[in-house]
Amino acid sequence: MPLFLLPYPVIDPIMVNLGPLPVRWYAMGYIVSLLAGWLIAARLARSDALWGGVRRPSAERLDDLLVYVAFGAVLGGRTGYVLFYNLPFFLQNPLEIPAVWKGGMSFHGGLTGAALGAFLFARREKISFFSVADLCCAVAPIGLFLVRIANFIKPELWGRPTDVPWAMIFPGAGPEPRHPSQLYEAGLEGLALGLILALAVRAGAFRKPGLTSGLFIGLYGLARIFCEFFREPDPQLGFLFGGATMGMLLSAPLVLAGALLVFYAVRRAGAAAKKDLAAEGR
Numbered sequence: 001m002p003l004f005l006l007p008y009p010v011i012d013p014i015m016v017n018l019g020p021l022p023v024r025w026y027a028m029g030y031i032v033s034l035l036a037g038w039l040i041a042a043r044l045a046r047s048d049a050l051w052g053g054v055r056r057p058s059a060e061r062l063d064d065l066l067v068y069v070a071f072g073a074v075l076g077g078r079t080g081y082v083l084f085y086n087l088p089f090f091l092q093n094p095l096e097i098p099a100v101w102k103g104g105m106s107f108h109g110g111l112t113g114a115a116l117g118a119f120l121f122a123r124r125e126k127i128s129f130f131s132v133a134d135l136c137c138a139v140a141p142i143g144l145f146l147v148r149i150a151n152f153i154k155p156e157l158w159g160r161p162t163d164v165p166w167a168m169i170f171p172g173a174g175p176e177p178r179h180p181s182q183l184y185e186a187g188l189e190g191l192a193l194g195l196i197l198a199l200a201v202r203a204g205a206f207r208k209p210g211l212t213s214g215l216f217i218g219l220y221g222l223a224r225i226f227c228e229f230f231r232e233p234d235p236q237l238g239f240l241f242g243g244a245t246m247g248m249l250l251s252a253p254l255v256l257a258g259a260l261l262v263f264y265a266v267r268r269a270g271a272a273a274k275k276d277l278a279a280e281g282r
Helices: 026-045 059-084 087-092 105-123 129-153 181-202 211-228 246-281
Strands: 014-018 021-024
Touching: 014 026, 021 026, 021 059, 026 059, 059 087, 059 105, 059 129, 105 129, 105 211, 105 246, 129 181, 129 211, 181 211, 181 246
Parallel strands: none
Antiparallel strands: 014 021
16 A cells, blocks of 8 residues: 555546436547547648648538548447457347447547548548548547546546555545556547647648558557556456457557558658659759
């Protein structure tokens, strides 16, 4: 038992009751992140200086993009959780599958669903999927930050037992002090990743389609793997092998895919620049 503990700030998981309808912090995290992401994405889409000559989604069409991505993220997030984290339970209780208000969303499934939504939108608008994905990834850390804070408030997805001075005793997690791993994830996956992507965008990342997306998924994968060392594994899964968790297993391919996508985006942009120089020299 550590000599000093931070008191867990008990907050009602229901933010407000609108008549018979309870509005939970968890749901509000998704709602606010989608709206904030939409507003910031519209501002980014209007900036010619950030994109150069790269064709991107028009700010006026982002309402449709929001619908595509939001639907894909929720459907994919729930499907990923059902398949990867608790399939035996949902096979026995199929009516629980749509009960997203009870929690249970997979980031990796949500990312896949959001990517599919972005792909369908890009195909409909006849623009590059990577440009659409770059715009979405630039604002995605907003949602990661807010949802991790909601995880902390609920509370759920708490950390492993520890004796660090900032350990907390979470309601429902037993008497042991634990890492506030939700806050670690909010800081790394949300704030730190968001700052890195913002700097990359200002440095011209949008002019290299796929670069922002590659940075996002690669760095998210690294941040998630790091945080998994402090996060308690899901009780129905536990540790898989060699101390690995499901979060680590699903995040490792993201690191590789992100690195490959960054390499592809930089190389493609370099080849295009050489082609333009050669054309000017004729």
